[in-house]
Amino acid sequence: MSKNSYNIYISGVGGQGIIKTSVIIGEAAMNEGLNVCMSEIHGMSQREGSVSTELRIGDFNSSIIPNNSADALLSFEPIETLRGIKKANKDTKIVFNTHPIHPSSGNSLEMNYPPVELIISNLKENFNYVYPIEGNDLANKVGNILSLNMVLLGAIVADDNFPLSKESIVSSMKNNLNSKFHELNLKAIELGFDAVKL
Amino acid sequence: MNLKQLVTGKKGDKQFLLGNEAAVRGAIEAGVSIAATYPGTPSSEIGDVLSYLAKDAGIYFEFSTNEKVAMEVAATAAASGLRSFTFMKHVGMNVASDSFMSTAYTGVRGGMVVLIADDPSAFSSQNEQDSRHYARLANLPILEPSNCQELKDMMVYGFDLSEQFGLPVIIRTTTRVSHMRGIVELGSIKEQNRKGHFDKDPSSFVPVPAFSLSMHERLCDKIKEINKISEKYRLNYISSSKDNFKIGAISSSSAFNYIYDIVNQDNLDINILKLGFSYPFPESKVYEFLKDLDTVFIVEEVDPIIEKEVLAVIGKYNLAITVFGKLDETFPLVHEFNPDIIKKGLNKILKYTEINEKNSYSQNFNDLIESIPNRSPVLCPGCPHRGMFYGVKRAMAKLKLKEDDVIFASDIGCYTLGLNPPYKAADYLLSMGSSIGDGCGFSKATDQKVVSFIGDSTFFHSGISPLVNAVHNKHNFVVTVLDNRITAMTGGQPNPGMSFDGMGNPAPEISIEKIVKATGCNFVKTINPMDLNETIEIYKEAFEHDGVAVIISKHPCVLIKGLEKKSTVEFNENNCKKCYVCLNRLSCPAISYKNNKVTIDKDACNGCNLCVKTCKFGAITEGNKEA
Numbered sequence A: 001m002s003k004n005s006y007n008i009y010i011s012g013v014g015g016q017g018i019i020k021t022s023v024i025i026g027e028a029a030m031n032e033g034l035n036v037c038m039s040e041i042h043g044m045s046q047r048e049g050s051v052s053t054e055l056r057i058g059d060f061n062s063s064i065i066p067n068n069s070a071d072a073l074l075s076f077e078p079i080e081t082l083r084g085i086k087k088a089n090k091d092t093k094i095v096f097n098t099h100p101i102h103p104s105s106g107n108s109l110e111m112n113y114p115p116v117e118l119i120i121s122n123l124k125e126n127f128n129y130v131y132p133i134e135g136n137d138l139a140n141k142v143g144n145i146l147s148l149n150m151v152l153l154g155a156i157v158a159d160d161n162f163p164l165s166k167e168s169i170v171s172s173m174k175n176n177l178n179s180k181f182h183e184l185n186l187k188a189i190e191l192g193f194d195a196v197k198l
Numbered sequence B: 001m002n003l004k005q006l007v008t009g010k011k012g013d014k015q016f017l018l019g020n021e022a023a024v025r026g027a028i029e030a031g032v033s034i035a036a037t038y039p040g041t042p043s044s045e046i047g048d049v050l051s052y053l054a055k056d057a058g059i060y061f062e063f064s065t066n067e068k069v070a071m072e073v074a075a076t077a078a079a080s081g082l083r084s085f086t087f088m089k090h091v092g093m094n095v096a097s098d099s100f101m102s103t104a105y106t107g108v109r110g111g112m113v114v115l116i117a118d119d120p121s122a123f124s125s126q127n128e129q130d131s132r133h134y135a136r137l138a139n140l141p142i143l144e145p146s147n148c149q150e151l152k153d154m155m156v157y158g159f160d161l162s163e164q165f166g167l168p169v170i171i172r173t174t175t176r177v178s179h180m181r182g183i184v185e186l187g188s189i190k191e192q193n194r195k196g197h198f199d200k201d202p203s204s205f206v207p208v209p210a211f212s213l214s215m216h217e218r219l220c221d222k223i224k225e226i227n228k229i230s231e232k233y234r235l236n237y238i239s240s241s242k243d244n245f246k247i248g249a250i251s252s253s254s255a256f257n258y259i260y261d262i263v264n265q266d267n268l269d270i271n272i273l274k275l276g277f278s279y280p281f282p283e284s285k286v287y288e289f290l291k292d293l294d295t296v297f298i299v300e301e302v303d304p305i306i307e308k309e310v311l312a313v314i315g316k317y318n319l320a321i322t323v324f325g326k327l328d329e330t331f332p333l334v335h336e337f338n339p340d341i342i343k344k345g346l347n348k349i350l351k352y353t354e355i356n357e358k359n360s361y362s363q364n365f366n367d368l369i370e371s372i373p374n375r376s377p378v379l380c381p382g383c384p385h386r387g388m389f390y391g392v393k394r395a396m397a398k399l400k401l402k403e404d405d406v407i408f409a410s411d412i413g414c415y416t417l418g419l420n421p422p423y424k425a426a427d428y429l430l431s432m433g434s435s436i437g438d439g440c441g442f443s444k445a446t447d448q449k450v451v452s453f454i455g456d457s458t459f460f461h462s463g464i465s466p467l468v469n470a471v472h473n474k475h476n477f478v479v480t481v482l483d484n485r486i487t488a489m490t491g492g493q494p495n496p497g498m499s500f501d502g503m504g505n506p507a508p509e510i511s512i513e514k515i516v517k518a519t520g521c522n523f524v525k526t527i528n529p530m531d532l533n534e535t536i537e538i539y540k541e542a543f544e545h546d547g548v549a550v551i552i553s554k555h556p557c558v559l560i561k562g563l564e565k566k567s568t569v570e571f572n573e574n575n576c577k578k579c580y581v582c583l584n585r586l587s588c589p590a591i592s593y594k595n596n597k598v599t600i601d602k603d604a605c606n607g608c609n610l611c612v613k614t615c616k617f618g619a620i621t622e623g624n625k626e627a
Helices: A018-031 A078-083 A117-126 A135-142 A144-156 A165-176 A180-196 B017-030 B044-057 B068-077 B090-107 B132-136 B147-164 B207-232 B253-265 B284-290 B306-315 B339-350 B363-371 B384-398 B414-420 B434-445 B458-461 B462-471 B514-519 B532-543 B583-585 B610-614
Strands: A006-013 A036-041 A050-057 A072-075 A093-097 A127-132 B014-018 B035-036 B059-061 B084-089 B112-118 B169-172 B181-187 B236-239 B246-250 B268-274 B277-279 B295-299 B322-324 B406-408 B449-455 B477-483 B524-527 B550-556 B591-594 B597-600
Touching: A006 A018, A006 A078, A006 B090, A018 A050, A018 A078, A018 A144, A018 A165, A018 B014, A018 B181, A036 B268, A050 A078, A050 B169, A050 B434, A072 A078, A072 A144, A072 B059, A078 A093, A093 A144, A117 A127, A117 B363, A127 A144, A127 A180, A135 A144, A135 B268, A144 A165, A165 A180, B014 B017, B014 B147, B017 B044, B017 B169, B017 B181, B035 B044, B035 B068, B044 B059, B044 B084, B068 B090, B068 B112, B090 B112, B090 B132, B090 B207, B112 B147, B132 B169, B132 B277, B147 B169, B147 B181, B147 B207, B147 B514, B169 B253, B169 B277, B181 B434, B207 B236, B207 B277, B207 B284, B246 B253, B246 B284, B246 B306, B246 B322, B253 B268, B253 B295, B253 B339, B284 B306, B295 B306, B295 B524, B306 B322, B384 B414, B384 B477, B384 B532, B384 B550, B384 B583, B406 B434, B414 B449, B434 B449, B434 B462, B434 B477, B449 B583, B458 B462, B458 B477, B477 B514, B477 B532, B514 B524, B524 B532, B532 B550, B583 B591, B583 B610
Parallel strands: A006 A072, A072 A093, A093 A127, B035 B059, B035 B084, B084 B112, B112 B169, B246 B268, B246 B295, B295 B322, B406 B449, B449 B477, B477 B550, B524 B550
Antiparallel strands: A006 A050, A036 A050, A036 B181, B014 B181, B236 B268, B591 B597
């Protein structure tokens, strides 16, 4: 296994830009000359379902990350962090957006979304590197909630073990997103980066 | 990446591609002239990308009305000397199979590839069938790629092989290959003749009994020849081979990736034979691999097909080898594999490591994980199906029909989500178009009322002939055609009810109402499901009608691009009497219950105003149109 291997599990809800974010990382890895493969599950994503991708940088054939083996979990939504938690071990970097998206259920009266503070405290109790990010606030600060995925992308790039340079992530972003939004997305990446790094 | 680069990319370029995109590049490199499909996940993106690129790539592409028609379009194009490509999800292959079986006899002149995308773990399907059986059923060659590069390469190879032997070639993917992304190095694009000509030869193309027997003989002869090639194919290879290893593994498709990684990571003394060209079965290659082993693991999704072939080889050559696979349940017989499942299976036999499946989390954390709510797919805010389901249920209540008095025969589409509360409007489901045939049986077998639900695209796909059956045989039930002006569930492809085709060209709209009237059905009503009073009244009439009653519930899907965004509703909390009709009967994702009160999420609301119509107390009102 090469030293540059890095497994990242990305999760959230349909419409949050999860697949685009993953593709940006994947293309950046390819451009840096690393091997990379990725798996995406998005069968019902348009209908408010859970979406997840598994991105593996390094000499892997399998695009599925074995349990307890992710170097990082990047989650766009608090309970989606928990849904993917079996991929993590004690030293996995857990970076997640604290803004909840309440699932709609058949009988909305019975819906039971756990308090976000409880999720944060439990994660901190069980894992060594937990980074809750006020992703929606940061995206709104940039000026567009649609830049949420770039905020979170910046946040994961800030992980010391992240194997790709910020520059190659930025150039991959530019190659994948409309040039009208490049400046805005750059700001979002920086804000996310600083939220973890500072 | 801009998808146009799938056409403009040069030999040697590297692209980070989805499996389905790699398949498209393979088709372009192979010089495909004609491609046809009916959309179905996990193969849908192939059609979406081709629909977008066909003109640039010089390909004729169509969304056919169903997979069987797509198969016929491809078969005749190939019979005319062109390279043709058809692709579908696994259950789509069942629809196409009647014509497909004959293509094995008739053969082709230009190359023809049939890509079948299986869905182990049924992420978006009604079953986990293993379509490798079709290779054996039809006696046609099958290729099984494990990753995006192989998928692209096998497309090109498949066309060459098909043309060389004049037979269609199957490529079988799984969800993890179709929806995998990986680095693909591009090859050169082959220039092909784009206009075919059909040279008549009934003895080759008309399988009447007089000809079909000799066609079958010819097929068997060809497969014998192709078997010599599968024995030597470069993607049937032995990886990490050591002479002194006594344990082997044979694998294919996505399953190969898991066993390969585990053997490498855990430094196991296991030789692996990967089968990329798995039928006709490369028996000699397998024998050579097996003969010095004492143990072999067969790692394949879904059915034990390679395993039974291997057992036959072992029996034939009288080898003393123990086989561990699905038949002895070393690996599960159901669901997709992953690295953890394979490792656990290997370890059951080899006992080389400790696998601790219990986590070390605190009890509180385990309780928290247990408690998280599911995020089941739901009908979108503003979905027209919601009004229709609401209308059916209110009509039932007004006629004092209980839940048990009405059977809901559902079909394949977004409206299958009517299964969930509060609608509970899916009691029986078989396949695409089955709801109307199911209605025929239920209405004869029982005294219960029956309501069938079928979408516009599904109606064109396979709803018309059962409707003819229903009218002709004087059945008695209600058919609802949910015409939302798009093939919504698979991501919004056009269908024959639309005014444009799969390449974006103008096309004649086919009228569902005229088709239904042409059957002689004397109760045909088109309703706007957003008009709840009308919807309820028409369903009441339909329930009381003697004979087949067809209701066309017509309103565009909210996901259609370019539709005007409507102003969102206003919630006036002071008027809310907490009856929760809006929450409990509509179940709209934009309406939820937070902090002991009804909350409407304005970001989610699409302004359909159904909730306005259901609120008797004026707590929800239409939004300001000027805003």
